[in-house]
Amino acid sequence: MKRSLAAAIIAMVSGSCAIAAPDTYPSQPITFLVPYAAGGPTDTVARLLAEAMGRRLGGRIIVENVAGAGGTLGSGRVAKAEPNGYTLLLNHIGMATSVTLYPGASYDPVAAFEPIGLIVDVPMTMVGRASLEPNSLAELVSFVRRGEGRATYAHAGPGTASHLCGTMFLAATRMTATAVPYRGTGPAMSDLVGGQVDFMCDQTTNTTTFIRSGHVKAYVTTRAARIPTLPEVPSAPEAGFATLELSIWHGLYAPKGTPPEIRQKLEAALAAALDDPALTARFGELGGIVVAQAERRPAALRAKLAAEIERWRGVLSPAQ
Ligand code: ASP
Numbered sequence: 001m002k003r004s005l006a007a008a009i010i011a012m013v014s015g016s017c018a019i020a021a022p023d024t025y026p027s028q029p030i031t032f033l034v035p036y037a038a039g040g041p042t043d044t045v046a047r048l049l050a051e052a053m054g055r056r057l058g059g060r061i062i063v064e065n066v067a068g069a070g071g072t073l074g075s076g077r078v079a080k081a082e083p084n085g086y087t088l089l090l091n092h093i094g095m096a097t098s099v100t101l102y103p104g105a106s107y108d109p110v111a112a113f114e115p116i117g118l119i120v121d122v123p124m125t126m127v128g129r130a131s132l133e134p135n136s137l138a139e140l141v142s143f144v145r146r147g148e149g150r151a152t153y154a155h156a157g158p159g160t161a162s163h164l165c166g167t168m169f170l171a172a173t174r175m176t177a178t179a180v181p182y183r184g185t186g187p188a189m190s191d192l193v194g195g196q197v198d199f200m201c202d203q204t205t206n207t208t209t210f211i212r213s214g215h216v217k218a219y220v221t222t223r224a225a226r227i228p229t230l231p232e233v234p235s236a237p238e239a240g241f242a243t244l245e246l247s248i249w250h251g252l253y254a255p256k257g258t259p260p261e262i263r264q265k266l267e268a269a270l271a272a273a274l275d276d277p278a279l280t281a282r283f284g285e286l287g288g289i290v291v292a293q294a295e296r297r298p299a300a301l302r303a304k305l306a307a308e309i310e311r312w313r314g315v316l317s318p319a320q
Contacts, residue, residue, distance in 0.1 A: 117270045
């Protein structure tokens with residue numbers, strides 16, 4: 001009680017209206033900020049998790065999309081948010097790639113956040129507009145090669161999953177194509193379905209529905225083995241692209257300084273939500289694999305982020 005009062009006074013003095021009161025947390029809606037456009041795969045992960053965690057916390061979780069600059073705009077917003085547990089960041093592999101690609105970003109992904117835990121691993125699929133003539137990855141390579149840079153591919157900005165996958169594909173085949181950047185692959189998918197761009201590599205949390213409905217063609221997954229929910233799509237090694245293996249990990253973060261009692265509530269709610277068979281099944285239908293119990297912990301996300309920052313530092317350069 002004493003602590004709540006002190007926190008309230010500090011918040012009033014600093015002009016903030018959201019009070020970090022661990023005892024009563026959450027007493028107002030929590031925001032999951034997604035640093036990409038609405039309707040995309042990261043947004044889908046956030047909305048499914050928000051619903052499941054909100055039930056465990058006994059409060060409402062709202063998803064807000066703040067897109068731009070490959071996810072660094074929205075991530076920077078959370079880095080500067082009041083550390084009271086009411087503004088959290090849900091981001092993916094882009095948290096690690098941004099260190100190399102955005103050296104001038106307004107925040108340090110390691111120093112500015114308290115990791116809550118890892119969520120789900122999602123593979124990717126190379127997809128093309130339904131009217132694109134290639135029917136296999138080998139044919140897509142010939143098509144892109146013949147285009148001599150004119151074939152277009154969509155991505156969500158430098159450092160995003162779609163950008164990494166597209167870049168890896170073009171580098172492995174020593175080809176060029178015209179990049180068409182979007183604020184997220186939700187809007188990019190609309191243009192792919194509409195035939196405005198030729199191809200894109202994106203998480204199965206976005207592509208599965210469109211592949212199944214025939215709105216896009218799928219050429220390859222970025223997994224070593226076929227994905228059970230997309231059995232007709234060749235794995236990376238089957239398509240002759242073992243180097244295209246890529247799994248997109250997602251994490252939940254709170255701003256640095258969030259009180260430990262609030263973090264513990266969030267950690268427990270995350271772990272419990274990921275135990276929910278309905279949530280696991282929904283992620284599974286979309287090709288995602290919920291992380292093992294030991295990874296739903298801050299230490300696991302901290303270690304993953306550190307390892308991935310080093311991994312991508314060796315592969316990417318700020319000039320890309
Ligand atoms: N799939 C996007 C990416 O390429 C982000 C998004 O829109 O969720 O990282």
